[in-house]
Amino acid sequence: MSALLENRTALVTGGTLGIGRGIAETLGRHGARVVVTGLTEQECADARARGVDAHVLDVRDAAACRDVVARVVEHHGGLSVLAANAGIYPQARIAEMTDADVDGIVDVNLKGTIHALQAALPALTASGRGRVVVTSSITGNVTGYPGWAHYGATKAAQMGFVRTAAIELARAGITVNAVLPGNVLTPGLRALGEEYMARMARSVPLGFLAEPEDVGEVVAFLASDGARYVTGQGVVVDGGQVLPESPEALDEI
Template structure:
């Protein structure tokens, strides 16, 4: 870190962040906010087309399938070489296909666990030595209120992966504390990603009605929480979760919101 970096008011100035799944949706919001806070940001995407668009917008981008351990290690090494180390891992890559319990296949279950859970673990494995060398390493996992706090029909397998991520976060936080690496998670509620917008305005309006604040969050709202957990101000926070949902989980029933509308 240079003297200019120390004088920069942005809390992440001089730090290098890698955001998996950072080319779109919540990941793009995280990447944008981390960069606004001063970090040098590298992102990964599943397709080269996604990566090229991110490069055009000023990000360093790598094509990555987190199901491949060798590719995870390779990309982490490339980020360190190109950007000068690694201080922050935002493990955000994930999928959320809908499937009923009666019809979900073994292949579907294996795929979602391989990406959402094992992919997170693989990235932490690949990055831990570099994060330790940073002296102030940060891991922030994008989990969800689904599976940890709430449930929703059709997403039982997704919810299971998100709960599994939190099990990993808590134990990993203890194990990596000796290397001065903190491990935390952000749990989004309904966020206005392209996938959610595709559900239609009527669906969005209904979802917003279930949120006490009365509106759905933006990907940058998740980015702000990630930026805090990645910052020096969060150095004494580890193994924890921040729920970012506009109060969605708070009402005991829909009627609890009637008096504030």
């Protein structure tokens, strides 16, 4: 275990599954005291069975976010890192998309991010070196994909929020950044099948898909003292997926 985040307490929303779990485990390996949230009691019970401090939280509920942060501060004496990771990615083509589809994803991905930061802000300020890292995506910021127009819109909106939040909170000693993952080997991605994963891997110059911990390592850096002069940025973590000018470019390597 490294000491990169020693004496830091980190809260990872949506930290029981997928990328969030990878972030939480990586922060823990780097010395942080880690608390995660999950949407269901079963998710949290599974995390507790692994020795992780876990709380049920629906980030759409601003009061519930404040309650979880209060419990973290009470139990751990403070909070210095927020990994705002909770999110959803349902598919819906534009022609069939309903207001409920749009409202649902905006409420979780965008408003949930805002709620989490609002709740954590007093504790992050008190820490004197607060770090916020939002899990955004290459989708919406750099790329698009049919069926995820509303998802991409929320991910681009998160980056708009990150940039202004970084300015507003700078004088409080808080940095605000984001990671923009490409395809990551989560249970959700694996559920799409071997053929889909192989096709996605072929689109990545490095030739393989990321593990959740690959995203976690970037979050750990952004949460560390080494990143004290980095704020308002989005770090792409995609193995070079967005770089080729065309699919044929990969035939040349």
